[in-house]
Amino acid sequence: MDLALFDFDNTITDRDSLSAFIKAHLPRRRLRWGGLLLVPLALGYYRLKIVPAHVLRAAVMRIGLTGLARQPLVEAGRRYARDTLPGFVRPHALERIRWHQARGDTVVVVSASIDLYLRPWCRQQGVALICSQLGHRRGRFTGRYRGRDCCGEHKARQILKRYRLRDYAAVHAYGDSAEDHAMLALAEHRSYRWQPVRDDVPREG
Known part of the structure; x- marks a missing residue:
């Protein structure tokens, strides 16, 4: 049995599921003034490439969610998972998940996106999850994570905390950005933006 690790946004999906969820389910007033507050960080991330993605995400969580009632967004997350996410999922990504499941592999989504809908x-889908919580x-959101944003080295640490890699015949990893490099380094079968990564570096862990 193998272990298969999948990033979510822009790997399983064809877009950023987190920003779509925020835009669809946060109060309009908060979106308007929150958007204004986030302009400098957004420019630093999208235009200047000097603000890391995890810094922008943390600011969005803090400005967007602090003080909001939790239960309505929990219910919104369930609806989003059921009704919206299927339209974002790449067919070949779902096929690959099913391929691993048919082989009896352990399949895990490892994502910086949030638990509300993941x-x-x-x-x-019958798969395990490691994500930002x-x-x-x-009954209200603090605007902060429980633990840390699940990206970069933290992805790899959380995987190693939950799974003993030596218990698996092989490890497969699928990612699309620099935030996935540490996860990819755990595997001997690696896919980056759905292209195989061929090198002779042994897997870590």
Whole structure:
């Protein structure tokens, strides 16, 4: 049995699921003034390439979610997973997941996107999940993560915390950005933007 690790946004999906969820489900007023506050960071990320993605995501969580009631967004996440995400999923990505499942492999989505919609989607697909989890207290979001944003080296650490790689015959990893490099380094079968990565570097862990 092998272990198959899949990034979510722009690997399983053809777009950023987090920004689409935020735009669809945050109060309009908060989107407007939050967008204004985020302009400098957005410019630094999209135009100047000097702001890391995880810094922008953390700011979006803080400005967008702080103080919002949790339960309505939990329910929105379930609907989003059921009704919207299927339109984002790349058919060949789902085929690859099914291929691994048919072989009896352990399939895990490892993503910086959030648990509100990834948990129900992964449950629907019968796959495991490691992702960014939103902090909450007394029924409202704190605007911070429980733990850390699940990207970069933290992805690899969380994988190694949950799975012993030596228990698997082989490890496969699928990613699309620099935030996936540490995860890809754990595998001997690596796909970057759906192209095989061929090198002689042994897997870590």
